[in-house]
Amino acid sequence: MLSKQQIAQRIAQELQDRWYVNLGIGIPTLVANYIPEGIEVEFQSENGLLGMGPFPIEGSEDADLINAGKQTVTVLEGGSLFDSAMSFAMIRGQHVQLTVLGAMEVAQNGDIANWKIPNRMVKGMGGAMDLVASAENIIVAMMHTNKRGESKILKTCSLPLTGVGCVKKVVTNLAVLEIKNGAFYLLERAPGVSVEEIQNVTEGTLIVDGEIPEMQL
Amino acid sequence: MLSKQQIAQRIAQELQDRWYVNLGIGIPTLVANYIPEGIEVEFQSENGLLGMGPFPIEGSEDADLINAGKQTVTVLEGGSLFDSAMSFAMIRGQHVQLTVLGAMEVAQNGDIANWKIPNRMVKGMGGAMDLVASAENIIVAMMHTNKRGESKILKTCSLPLTGVGCVKKVVTNLAVLEIKNGAFYLLERAPGVSVEEIQNVTEGTLIVDGEIPEMQL
């Protein structure tokens, strides 16, 4: 079973050289810590920052320089700052090659829900609807089950949707899944986790095609 | 009969304090030379310049600083430079209070034609269609007749339109006209020009209501 850090680490393997990448709040943010050697990527933060760097050295933090998670950050040399219209022009215009974000539910048709639990939790979608409606590559980083042990990898989303038919890859604490042909294809298992264990907590249709390798971290 | 300079001078009397103004090519450009005392206006050039100043001192002209007529110009202190999308955001968004432009024909319903003579002269509309479709105040600066002495102040435009029902005021070498209720109202005569002379070269319906004063230049 992967830790959150390890989920991020596994997702980082999906990065490709020269990609611009938007990382959502939570696990996705951690992906920045695991950029593979020899690969150059730039991180975009939808509040208006390209070339986002690490957290500032203590004492140099600037209230006027935050990321989309409202954390103080830095700008790398060669970065740029811009307004929200320009930022979402980049996103909708598909200039950002990869979006990594969390989810409450993912369905086998590629639907994703991550912004609202009716009558209970209503934080809003932020930039997520723009991101999932636009990105060519979307990776969802999530726990395979919720706190009650119920599957979040579903036949159909029960929560209000963030986007329809857009997710193609999911990395959970248990598995790497690809969504195609209306089903979840099991690509990799977390170290020490069996196919059966994954099957047991996957409500959606799971396709297991041949031997499923363990993730290499 | 007014000279081109005098047409510009008369139009300048229409300027109001704190207005942003776009001046078209030709006679309209001359309006900048006659800003009334005590009035502060700023000139916008749709190629991306606000706070346009006079022509540069010889030797200081800059190929990278031109107006919409492709003339070398200057930027005043407090001016700004921007791209064409921003420039037309200003125009369409009605942040520019007054547009002054030339015309080949104006009709009594407020239509204007100034960009095309089919099969003969096809230069294009440039920014004129955006300007006339957007500006709250449009003043047309033009000769009352064409080179053959025919009226350009018409019942209906014969040339392809630039905009429909948008012109409210026309200043020609003979008269100041207001367009309302589907007719031209004669407001002022050029010095020494009689109502009859104006009537003779006005094809559109001309309303002459009471004594018509001479322009004060």
Added chain:
Amino acid sequence: MINKVVKNAKEALEGVENGMTFMLGGFGLCGIPENSISELVHLGVTDLTCISNNAGVDDFGLGLLLQKRQIKKMISSYVGENDEFERQMLSGELEVDLIPQGTLAERCRASGAGIPAFYTPAGYGTEVAEGKETREFNGKMYVLERAFDAQFAFVKAWKGDTAGNLIFKGTARNFNPMMAMAGKITVVEVEELVTVGELDPNQIHTPGIFVQRIFQGKDYEKRIEQRTVQTKE
């Protein structure tokens, strides 16, 4: 140059009335018009509709207006930082229109740019698109979104000159430039008000034409929501 300077927040907010629609710049607490918000609290105007990406935190930013029940309706993309907000919304005291962040930004820009409506892919197939026109372009589905109509826009800039030209700093820029374009009356508070000629015309973020009133702000708190740092090695 046309001079846009007013003395203070009080003068800048002249004409503000109950029931009006406002735009307020900022992302989280970054780049919010602190002085104008204080003055709105002071004026006590109510039944406001506020267009703002976020709703502040309980005791700062728009949270101050929520505390006093001055806001009738919020149009935002993310409001997760404010418990009082969530309480008012879930109890039905507060009307809330949650819309995608990019749509919010583009609707603000459209409002200022004379574009009455545009198509965007964001929210297609979700409840955000309910009741809205949808349409296919090049094999992809889009939602028709409209421009806003706001009486006042409250903007915070870093530097501004007396002609209303603005420069923003860092990610405090966010929604401020589009809202500056969109307000019927755009009120700008700046950290540093300078004379014309001090700002490079080539480096203006918001040209003065969009600004009706500008004033020197004061007492900026600039609160940080998530102070994340690394310790020096």
Added chain:
Amino acid sequence: MINKVVKNAKEALEGVENGMTFMLGGFGLCGIPENSISELVHLGVTDLTCISNNAGVDDFGLGLLLQKRQIKKMISSYVGENDEFERQMLSGELEVDLIPQGTLAERCRASGAGIPAFYTPAGYGTEVAEGKETREFNGKMYVLERAFDAQFAFVKAWKGDTAGNLIFKGTARNFNPMMAMAGKITVVEVEELVTVGELDPNQIHTPGIFVQRIFQGKDYEKRIEQRTVQTKE
């Protein structure tokens, strides 16, 4: 940072083919991509569709491509400065789509910003709106306009860094930033290519994300169309 630098115009134009659609920055002869145009002449590609506000003059700018009959279709707002253009157009050799300047700018921006279509008031009631959807919003009529689809955008900037961040100068900015956003492959030539870190991140006009290839331009002529000056007193 992702490095976008290519050696020269030749390398920057790799992949250019007959029949393609290009965007070319510039207003009149101000801010045109002189090096890329020269290379297009040199390559001799034909049947081009060129989206550019103007069409150059007879012997400079896009006029050079017109002379060689490389252009099949022009999409522009104003072409009055070029006799050869007018001759080809009136004789039917050249297809021409004349559109309002603001519509041209906004369609370029829309192309880069993932907005497939938008409404604008420009051209309503004129032949520009013929065959297009029109619609009323708030009592005013608008025309639906679409985004473009261009394989290459050729852009001229003043300064640029190796990551593709751009700064324009004066009114040479014009259509360049929107076209930079819109090209599938955006090729930028700069007067001064600098290393990352030399440009202030807060003062970038076009972020590098939009740029695929950048090169140090050379031999700029920067011709002036109307040299208007006043003599020193």
